[in-house]
Amino acid sequence: MSFLSPDQHTAFDRDGFLLVPGLIPDDIAAKAEAAIWEKLRADPSDPSTWEDKPVGSGHDSPEVCAIFTKEMAQLVAELCGEAQPDWQPPRSAFAINIFPQPGPWVHHGPHIDHALERDSFVVFPRPMRLASLLYLTDSKRDGAPTVVWPGSHKKIEALAKSDPERFKRMFMLNNVLGELDLGEGIQVEGKRGDVLFYHYLCAHSGSHNTRNYPRFAIAHKW
Structure with missing residues (x-):
């Protein structure tokens, strides 16, 4: 059974990323969002309770972990062009919480994941199969959307292969x-329940939230 259309496969291969709409059922996404609010001890209807909340927060509640489904894992395997391995849902998840910020909208500049020097991940073989952001709130334009650079994974991979010794590790690249x-980078606008998948060498960036509601997303590496 294929979870993606030929056009979606073509888009992912060409661009290095793919937004899959409605992959998380809305009731499950709503419960996960509520669990994050509860752990943050903040009220979604009262902005005065949002101050000084962490950008990143770990979660191990069943409500948050329920967003990871077997079907999602099978879709990842399909995008990677490989058989579905034995898979168990993660027991914890990491949320990136971007609350409203003053000033104009900006992004933080392109980067690739797993590129901290202290971690010393190699470029080949890949340090992860696929990266993803699972949206638990809407990700609207200028509201902390993820910014991606279409086709950047091919340019970055070509650079890495041009000098394997110089670019042996992710931080070097x-x-x-x-x-x-x-x-030019583009803002990826999504809705609660959508999932953004991107190639491990796809350049991307976080951005400011100039809207009036936080953007919650679970960052997960497969």
């Missing part, structure tokens, strides 16, 4: 992204 013409 990340440090020279400015040498590449990645083109």
